[in-house]
Amino acid sequence: MRMAKLSNRELIWNAISRSVFQDRVVSYGKFLDAIINPEHPEHQSITSQALMMLPAATFVNLLGKKSFIENWTTIKDSVVITRKSVMDNVIILDSIWSSIVTGFSFIKPRPYIKKPLSSKLQSTFLEVSKKSKGVSIYDIKKNTGRAYNRVHEDVSKLEALDLVSTNLTKVNNREVKVVSLKFA
Known part of the structure; x- marks a missing residue:
């Protein structure tokens, strides 16, 4: 047997x-x-x-x-x-x-996230986490070497997962979307 x-x-x-x-x-x-x-x-x-x-x-x-x-x-x-x-x-x-x-150790677990973020989404998230006061989508685009529309999609996904928040601010008479971490 x-x-x-x-x-x-x-x-x-x-x-x-x-x-x-x-x-x-x-x-x-x-x-x-x-x-x-x-x-x-x-x-x-x-x-x-x-x-x-x-x-x-x-x-x-x-x-x-x-x-x-x-x-x-x-x-x-x-x-x-x-x-x-x-x-x-x-x-x-x-x-x-x-x-x-x-890919970042200080985020409170969310019950609705059931799988790891994709590597591209993680890289966008880590770019946001580098700056405590937030970072513009243009800066993320420049630092990651990815297309603006891809970074914008990533930010929208991260916002839907409640991992980041966005605010519109004026810089040099232009509206810029600033992305920052959401720890709570």
């Missing part, structure tokens, strides 16, 4: 699960279901225990990047933070989520 081949995540889980749950055996499938599904009866306890005991990178690896991006805000909102180690891991995981999605 052939045994099913274990995935890398299952192998990692088998190696560390006893250190996370010393009082019982928790299968990888049960762990994953309990973490992702807020309706699971053990969601609170398993999630809190995992956040307390697992390094942030291991937590992300066990969920997988795609699943982590899709579910992190739901997981975070349902966790009751009782220890400093859990709070520290939540902050680190917020930063990891933001870094994976936007």
